[in-house]
Amino acid sequence: MDNQQSIRPHPKPLRESVNLSDRTLASLLLAPTVAVLLALTIYPLIYSIKISFQGQDGNWTLENFVRMASDRFFISALAHTFVYAAVALTFEFLIGLALALLLNTHIRGRGLFRALLLLPMMLPAVVVGVVWRLMLNSNFGAVNGTLKSIGVNTDALTWTASPVLAMASVIAADVWQWTPFMFLILLAGLQAIPQEPYEAALIDGSSAWQTFIHVTLPLLKPAILIALLLRTMDLLRVFDQIFILTEGGPGFATETASLYIYRTAFRFSNFGYAAAMSFVLLAVTNIISIGYLRVLQTKEA
Amino acid sequence: MKRLLRYFAVAVALFTTLAPVYWMITISFKREVDQFALPPRWFYFTPTLEHYVDAFVARSFGQYLLSSLIVAICSTAGALVLGTLAAYSLARFRLPRNFDRKLALWILSTRMFPAIVTAVPLFLIMRDLSLVNTRLSLIITYTAFNLPFVVWMMRGFFAEVPRDLEEAAMVDGDSRLGALRRIVLPLVAPGLAATAMFCLIVSWNEFLFALVLTQTDDAMTLPVGIAGRVTQYGIKWGVMSAAAVVAMVPILAFALSVQRYLVRGLSLGAVKG
Numbered sequence: 001m002d003n004q005q006s007i008r009p010h011p012k013p014l015r016e017s018v019n020l021s022d023r024t025l026a027s028l029l030l031a032p033t034v035a036v037l038l039a040l041t042i043y044p045l046i047y048s049i050k051i052s053f054q055g056q057d058g059n060w061t062l063e064n065f066v067r068m069a070s071d072r073f074f075i076s077a078l079a080h081t082f083v084y085a086a087v088a089l090t091f092e093f094l095i096g097l098a099l100a101l102l103l104n105t106h107i108r109g110r111g112l113f114r115a116l117l118l119l120p121m122m123l124p125a126v127v128v129g130v131v132w133r134l135m136l137n138s139n140f141g142a143v144n145g146t147l148k149s150i151g152v153n154t155d156a157l158t159w160t161a162s163p164v165l166a167m168a169s170v171i172a173a174d175v176w177q178w179t180p181f182m183f184l185i186l187l188a189g190l191q192a193i194p195q196e197p198y199e200a201a202l203i204d205g206s207s208a209w210q211t212f213i214h215v216t217l218p219l220l221k222p223a224i225l226i227a228l229l230l231r232t233m234d235l236l237r238v239f240d241q242i243f244i245l246t247e248g249g250p251g252f253a254t255e256t257a258s259l260y261i262y263r264t265a266f267r268f269s270n271f272g273y274a275a276a277m278s279f280v281l282l283a284v285t286n287i288i289s290i291g292y293l294r295v296l297q298t299k300e301a
Numbered sequence: 302m303k304r305l306l307r308y309f310a311v312a313v314a315l316f317t318t319l320a321p322v323y324w325m326i327t328i329s330f331k332r333e334v335d336q337f338a339l340p341p342r343w344f345y346f347t348p349t350l351e352h353y354v355d356a357f358v359a360r361s362f363g364q365y366l367l368s369s370l371i372v373a374i375c376s377t378a379g380a381l382v383l384g385t386l387a388a389y390s391l392a393r394f395r396l397p398r399n400f401d402r403k404l405a406l407w408i409l410s411t412r413m414f415p416a417i418v419t420a421v422p423l424f425l426i427m428r429d430l431s432l433v434n435t436r437l438s439l440i441i442t443y444t445a446f447n448l449p450f451v452v453w454m455m456r457g458f459f460a461e462v463p464r465d466l467e468e469a470a471m472v473d474g475d476s477r478l479g480a481l482r483r484i485v486l487p488l489v490a491p492g493l494a495a496t497a498m499f500c501l502i503v504s505w506n507e508f509l510f511a512l513v514l515t516q517t518d519d520a521m522t523l524p525v526g527i528a529g530r531v532t533q534y535g536i537k538w539g540v541m542s543a544a545a546v547v548a549m550v551p552i553l554a555f556a557l558s559v560q561r562y563l564v565r566g567l568s569l570g571a572v573k574g
Binding site for chain 2: 023026027048107132262
């Protein structure tokens with residue numbers, strides 16, 4: 001294809017010498033990827049900005065953004081999203097950290113256990129939804145069935161049918177599916193910590209708890225922040241599991257921002273308003289992740 | 302004593318992880334009498350295949366399965382071909398004014414939008430193109446979805462290959478693309494395979510875009526088909542579980558094959574990247 005290049009006697013490191021044919025080749029190889037991403041992410045984004053400034057009649061307007069401020073459904077959907085994200089993140093982090101510490105010790109069958117514990121995060125969200133509907137069904141679900149058979153009165157435990165328990169149920173399903181992700185990243189972080197600081201702590205006579213607080217946690221901080229960042233971004237956009245488990249119900253109890261935007265667009269065909277709300281969600285997600293990155297950078301500096 | 306406690310904790314974690322999945326699998330093989338039995342029957346029931354026959358012969362789940370396979374395979378292939386070329390370019394060539402690094406970051410950033418932000422306009426665009434309710438719409442969408450991941454994973458793998466190898470081949474008269482094909486690609490093959498598996502998992506599992514873009518039987522994927530049954534009244538739990546088990550099986554196979562590369566993939570593509 002490019003013979004004139006292959007007869008170069010001894011190519012210098014490419015970092016310094018980029019001749020024209022190399023540059024052409026580099027661009028040609030990149031072009032299809034850039035084209036696809038422009039067409040399928042940037043163009044839709046511009047399209048979306050456009051319709052968010054248009055009313056149902058197609059005229060230019062700010063009404064979609066004005067409406068949001070007084071839309072108590074949207075505000076409560078945002079509140080549900082934050083509650084969901086905060087509670088799920090806390091549990092996923094604490095359990096994930098505990099599991100990572102546990103499997104970072106000498107345990108027989110560690111590789112197999114690790115593989116099995118990672119299973120939930122690989123599953124399709126739909127399957128997770130089905131699994132938890134089967135577990136939590138108030139008539140024949142395994143949870144209530146088991147409780148009943150040991151003599152617990154389960155009449156009040158209607159899980160996905162009661163507003164408070166429904167939120168707990170969708171959070172539990174999320175914790176079940178995504179704790180493994182936290183566990184995986186934290187375990188990788190733990191395994192990257194060198195032995196020396198621990199030996200030093202041992203010589204100093206630190207207790208296990210002191211070693212954990214003063215040695216493990218500070219050294220694990222980058223891994224912790226990355227894990228928290230990635231999970232937070234996913235939690236704020238949560239859609240799939242909730243759609244399957246409760247469809248945002250009962251009533252409005254588990255409706256998150258993504259679900260409300262979906263419903264506005266695809267049930268009520270108000271695409272402009274949905275687009276406007278999706279930008280608010282995008283802004284919120286970005287502000288929070290920039291916050292994390294700031295912390296991450298100051299720690300590295 | 303401490304040791305025993307550790308094993309106990311691991312056992313609890315394993316039980317919590319696996320029991321719900323096991324429960325769903327038993328439901329898919331249980332007759333309705335056994336499904337509703339109290340106390341729950343974890344082990345003893347008469348197994349039946351009726352729900353699998355019902356789902357995949359009498360109902361359209363076979364069709365959904367086919368759509369899922371076609372969409373996952375085509376979009377993975379598309380993303381691998383385009384993304385590998387781009388990754389090679391980013392790993393080997395420097396463009397003026399650091400343009401290559403800026404481009405790499407831009408490519409990664411396209412993955413950061415919440416899905417719903419893109420789903421709304423993408424539906425309207427696909428509708429204008431008369432592509433709604435076609436598998437093609439999903440193949441295109443998932444290709445774009447997987448591209449950033451492929452580029453970043455493969456860029457890491459290419460960077461691991463010493464330049465000397467392909468430069469030697471080029472001195473021997475190979476073109477750069479010839480050296481890429483004969484020398485470099487075989488060396489990154491394990492990484493390529495792992496990347497492909499991750500793409501297959503993502504495409505196979507994806508839900509929101511599939512829900513928005515495919516609503517008819519001849520195009521919808523398995524997750525959308527299952528969700529449609531779940532949210533209707535009069536749920537056939539056995540049929541649904543059978544379909545969910547089938548949706549899960551390929552993932553187990555994919556996941557097991559990535560296991561070997563999971564840490565390697567993460568450390569190369571994600572952590573070090």
